[in-house]
Amino acid sequence: MGEVITGGFFAMLSFLIGMVAVYMFEKKLLLSANVHSMEKTTPVVVRDAWMYGTGPIVAFIGLLLASVVLPFAENIGSDTTIGIFYFIVVMDLVVLGIAMAGWGANTLRSVEACYRSVAQLIAYVIPLGLSLVGVAMMASSLSTQMIVKAQTSTWFVIHQPLGFVLYFAAGLMLSYRNPFAEPFSKNIDGGITSTYTGWQKMLIDFILSGILFIIAALGTALFLGGWQGLSLLPGIVWFWVKTIVVIMILHIISNKLPRLSVSQMLGISWKVFIPLGLINVLATGVLILLGVTPK
Amino acid sequence: MEMNDRKKIKMYTCPMHSEVTSDKPGKCPKCGMILIEKQGLDHSMHADHETQVSAWKNYHIGFVIFALVFVAFDMEMIFMYPWAVAFKGIGLEAFLDMFVFIAILSLGLIYAWMMGGLKWEK
Numbered sequence: 432m433g434e435v436i437t438g439g440f441f442a443m444l445s446f447l448i449g450m451v452a453v454y455m456f457e458k459k460l461l462l463s464a465n466v467h468s469m470e471k472t473t474p475v476v477v478r479d480a481w482m483y484g485t486g487p488i489v490a491f492i493g494l495l496l497a498s499v500v501l502p503f504a505e506n507i508g509s510d511t512t513i514g515i516f517y518f519i520v521v522m523d524l525v526v527l528g529i530a531m532a533g534w535g536a537n538t539l540r541s542v543e544a545c546y547r548s549v550a551q552l553i554a555y556v557i558p559l560g561l562s563l564v565g566v567a568m569m570a571s572s573l574s575t576q577m578i579v580k581a582q583t584s585t586w587f588v589i590h591q592p593l594g595f596v597l598y599f600a601a602g603l604m605l606s607y608r609n610p611f612a613e614p615f616s617k618n619i620d621g622g623i624t625s626t627y628t629g630w631q632k633m634l635i636d637f638i639l640s641g642i643l644f645i646i647a648a649l650g651t652a653l654f655l656g657g658w659q660g661l662s663l664l665p666g667i668v669w670f671w672v673k674t675i676v677v678i679m680i681l682h683i684i685s686n687k688l689p690r691l692s693v694s695q696m697l698g699i700s701w702k703v704f705i706p707l708g709l710i711n712v713l714a715t716g717v718l719i720l721l722g723v724t725p726k
Numbered sequence: 727m728e729m730n731d732r733k734k735i736k737m738y739t740c741p742m743h744s745e746v747t748s749d750k751p752g753k754c755p756k757c758g759m760i761l762i763e764k765q766g767l768d769h770s771m772h773a774d775h776e777t778q779v780s781a782w783k784n785y786h787i788g789f790v791i792f793a794l795v796f797v798a799f800d801m802e803m804i805f806m807y808p809w810a811v812a813f814k815g816i817g818l819e820a821f822l823d824m825f826v827f828i829a830i831l832s833l834g835l836i837y838a839w840m841m842g843g844l845k846w847e848k
Contacts, residue, residue: 553793557799560806568811571811706832
């Protein structure tokens with residue numbers, strides 16, 4: 432029990448450093464998903480003080496809870512048996528927080544952003560979950576530490592190419608990056624960010640950077656061997672290097688793609704990603720039955 | 727959703743003569759300059775600055791069917807996790823069980839698709 436708590440604490444600390452680093456990096460290169468609104472919106476109607484005030488905090492707590500299972504190194508990152516399943520469940524708190532912030536602010540744009548973020552949830556959860564099922568089958572475990580240890584000989588990106596692509600496509604939806612950036616798009620003036628100022632606005636910026644970091648970090652752990660690498664560097668350095676490379680590649684890809692509307696996003700998710708995810712689960716089953724597994 | 731439904735009206739005006747407006751780009755009849763797009767005409771985008779309406783009202787939500795199918799698939803996903811962890815130990819039997827399960831759910835998805843459920847705009 433003690434190890435689970437200290438491991439989780441250090442993972443959370445590492446995540447916070449990563450989140451701030453991604454935030455600075457995106458600020459420098461103007462890559463943030465957040466559109467900064469030009470005009471101040473004045474409150475014209477009554478807000479729901481509880482939802483408006485707690486929305487960003489709920490989202491941030493969801494991110495912190497999810498970061499506990501990130502396996503930064505062998506002893507960092509909580510070794511719970513529900514690992515990746517726990518991750519999917521707590522990440523929904525982030526969407527809940529953003530939806531609460533949008534609804535509570537009670538302006539036309541922010542309520543629109545609330546609906547768009549809920550539609551985004553309906554689009555991303557199932558492709559993300561199905562891509563993780565394939566990994567769980569290969570590793571016979573849901574614990575992130577065990578999944579990294581199962582990749583000692585080969586990384587799962589070789590056994591799970593389809594799951595790898597699906598994971599990062601769903602990750603772009605989850606992190607509100609370019610092809611799927613409608614909840615924060617310019618035509619609704621940045622969505623919920625148009626109603627916040629000061630520390631709350633900064634918290635939302637941190638959340639947006641933090642989701643991208645957490646997606647890249649978990650993708651590294653599940654598909655790219657996590658902290659495993661050549662022994663001349665310690666594990667945590669390998670993990671960070673891989674995560675940063677993944678973040679850069681995600682940025683390059685996201686800037687190349689055209690922006691999709693909400694209906695196009697839902698269509699692509701349900702007509703392409705989810706059937707592919709189901710095929711991925713069955714294909715992984717066939718691979719395991721044929722004996723094509725790591726080790 | 728309400729904001730998406732409204733057509734954006736583009737108006738063009740002369741940078742020198744503000745009384746000259748046109749609904750298509752061209753040249754100003756007074757001075758021959760190229761007309762530029764007029765800003766600030768899209769009232770739906772600025773509605774919350776000017777009016778005192780509350781945004782908590784009835785919206786047309788396009789993703790009702792998506793949401794219902796989503797619940798079914800979300801439950802399916804939860805069942806898959808324990809199955810995935812135990813898969814290597816059980817082998818072929820587990821694979822066939824899941825094959826039937828996925829086949830039934832795929833039929834549901836295909837049915838929703840054929841009936842036009844996976845459409846945002848009706």
